[in-house]
Amino acid sequence: MNLNNLSPIQVFVRIKPSSSNDEDELVPFKISNHNTVLTLSNSHRLSFDNIFSPESTQYDIFESITPLLHLPLHGYSSTIFAYGQTNSGKTYTMLGPNEQADICLLLYTNLLTSSSSSIQYQIRVSYLEVYNGRVYDLLKKSDQKSNNKLHSLSIREDGQGNINVADAVEIPVHSSLELENILIQGNQRRATASTYMNSSSSRSHALLILWIERRERSTSASSREYTSYLGRLNLIDLAGSEDISRSKAEGDRFREAVNINTDLLQLRRVLDALSTSSPHIPYRDSTLTRLLQSSLTTMQSITILISHISSMNIDLYETLSTLKYSQIAK
Ligand code: ADP
Numbered sequence: 377m378n379l380n381n382l383s384p385i386q387v388f389v390r391i392k393p394s395s396s397n398d399e400d401e402l403v404p405f406k407i408s409n410h411n412t413v414l415t416l417s418n419s420h421r422l423s424f425d426n427i428f429s430p431e432s433t434q435y436d437i438f439e440s441i442t443p444l445l446h447l448p449l450h451g452y453s454s455t456i457f458a459y460g461q462t463n464s465g466k467t468y469t470m471l472g473p474n475e476q477a478d479i480c481l482l483l484y485t486n487l488l489t490s491s492s493s494s495i496q497y498q499i500r501v502s503y504l505e506v507y508n509g510r511v512y513d514l515l516k517k518s519d520q521k522s523n524n525k526l527h528s529l530s531i532r533e534d535g536q537g538n539i540n541v542a543d544a545v546e547i548p549v550h551s552s553l554e555l556e557n558i559l560i561q562g563n564q565r566r567a568t569a570s571t572y573m574n575s576s577s578s579r580s581h582a583l584l585i586l587w588i589e590r591r592e593r594s595t596s597a598s599s600r601e602y603t604s605y606l607g608r609l610n611l612i613d614l615a616g617s618e619d620i621s622r623s624k625a626e627g628d629r630f631r632e633a634v635n636i637n638t639d640l641l642q643l644r645r646v647l648d649a650l651s652t653s654s655p656h657i658p659y660r661d662s663t664l665t666r667l668l669q670s671s672l673t674t675m676q677s678i679t680i681l682i683s684h685i686s687s688m689n690i691d692l693y694e695t696l697s698t699l700k701y702s703q704i705a706k
């Protein structure tokens with residue numbers, strides 16, 4: 377893949393199939409120009425890198441993402457964000473362990489088949505949650521004594537400016553089944569945590585991080601030496617983008633809404649800045665972008681924003697707002 381010709385920020389749009397057959401309830405839309413132009417209600421005409429119709433499958437999306445896997449296999453980073461209002465299909469695309477084919481498992485299976493006798497990949501996974509500006513570990517077993525109380529992790533910066541989450545659990549994975557079980561555990565924990573925080577899981581961001589260590593055997597036959605590179609693939613299921621602060625949310629719900637809006641706005645600013653090669657990238661302004669700083673900064677990195685929209689008229693306000701957010705400066 378020639379990265380020089382590819383914008384480092386790619387924006388995909390996925391339209392969720394509707395359960396209704398009633399034409400009056402559906403937004404009339406047209407996809408044209410090799411799946412890059414979306415015309416909505418005959419008036420809004422918008423361009424994206426790739427548009428997926430309601431009929432598209434997980435495999436269609438996987439196929440357009442696979443070339444980007446190239447980077448983490450060679451010691452660089454790729455990041456995929458799922459954006460959209462609650463119920464628009466973000467989790468379905470990315471992390472849902474109950475779907476046969478979420479992107480995470482498809483990517484992992486693909487990774488496994490890339491190993492050969494001279495190149496081995498070792499994969500470790502971390503699964504974090506960002507809620508109200510704090511980072512929680514979805515893979516850490518809660519000890520009985522703490523009574524399920526959640527402890528947030530701290531973010532540290534090392535001498536080289538790399539951002540790390542202190543004490544985040546990293547589990548080595550050797551098969552798709554193992555990864556699937558880790559996802560199930562993590563998702564269960566995400567649900568329990570949100571009950572504990574008296575919220576819903578759609579109000580937090582989930583970050584699944586695959587650390588991919590590539591070990592290449594030295595070319596000289598006598599040598600037993602390896603060269604290794606560490607790549608990283610981030611799969612991020614963002615909090616629902618609906619603006620609940622417009623409703624009369626109060627107290628915790630209001631604070632939560634304000635935090636989510638700020639995170640999503642800052643993410644958008646970072647993507648805009650990266651996309652226009654701005655000298656100042658405002659990573660530090662939110663926990664989410666700060667956590668991903670090392671992944672997004674690298675010269676050789678690719679980021680895909682997959683924006684999810686509904687095909688129902690009733691969701692049109694949120695759909696337009698999602699599409700507006702997705703117009704990243706290029
Ligand atoms: P979100 O994570 O954005 O809140 P979900 O992924 O949970 O949304 O999807 C909401 C519901 O719609 C789920 O029942 C899911 O199975 C279904 N769904 C989402 N996307 C699709 C799709 N492309 N095809 C079929 N069903 C879908």
Ligand code: MG
Pocket residue numbers: 463466467468578613
């Ligand atoms: Mg979800």
